[in-house]
């Protein structure tokens with residue numbers, strides 16, 4: 001197994017940071033929200049650069065942004081000449097649009113691309129490396145994932161008399177052993193990911209609204225998506241409780 005820190009081929013990391021953070025409700029674009037004194041995007045940039053596998057990092061920021069763009073520029077200057085090239089693009093209305101914008105700005109010759117959420121600021125470098133190693137071993141698509149700990153059920157809205165009892169009723173229980181909670185970075189052969197996004201760009205609005213990660217677009221091409229172990233530390237900051245948990249985690253680490 002190849003555990004080298006550096007990938008076999010030119011590799012880029014796309015960091016999607018153009019979301020608004022509605023569920024966090026902080027009153028700032030989520031990537032700007034402070035965690036232990038630094039914006040979430042800065043944590044993601046440090047983690048990505050620290051993993052030591054990208055020759056380019058391409059960050060998608062909200063349209064019209066100046067602050068996150070300046071943060072990227074400052075970070076690049078601080079890293080100096082040996083650092084990965086850092087590009088900044090305007091993201092789009094959806095996460096998939098933001099990924100598409102970043103893919104268009106990748107340097108020629110990039111063979112592998114990892115797509116990472118700025119909203120996962122504590123992702124350990126080992127997760128990046130596991131994804132990268134699987135790509136180097138020949139996968140076209142790789143996702144990190146963890147086992148699901150809750151029981152997952154499907155539900156439907158109630159109707160008629162049942163609606164007076166509760167708004168939803170259970171329609172089934174998933175087989176938990178077959179389920180995985182999927183994280184980022186997700187890694188791809190760059191051409192495969194481009195093709196998947198080109199196809200999805202033609203989907204109708206209902207299908208487009210149901211896109212929650214990049215791997216599902218590659219799945220729709222019929223390409224195998226391989227799974228490597230994720231890490232609970234790579235959790236996504238989505239709600240105020242997640243942010244509180246991230247603060248507590250960093251404080252407990254002495255940071």
Ligand SMILES: Nc1ccn([C@@H]2O[C@H](COP(=O)(O)OP(=O)(O)OP(=O)(O)O)[C@@H](O)[C@H]2O)c(=O)n1
Nearest residue numbers: 016017018019020021022023093094098118119
């Ligand atoms: N139009 C969008 C929407 C999301 N993202 C990014 O995709 C990642 C995962 O999205 P999510 O956690 O849902 O972030 P938000 O869209 O900001 O959150 P919310 O849905 O609560 O508004 C985040 O890093 C976010 O910045 C993006 O780049 N462009």
Ligand SMILES: C[C@](O)(CO)[C@H](O)COP(=O)(O)O
Nearest residue numbers: 095117182183184212213236
């Ligand atoms: C890509 C992702 O982080 C994988 O778990 C997730 O699907 C993003 O979902 P969100 O609703 O955009 O937060």
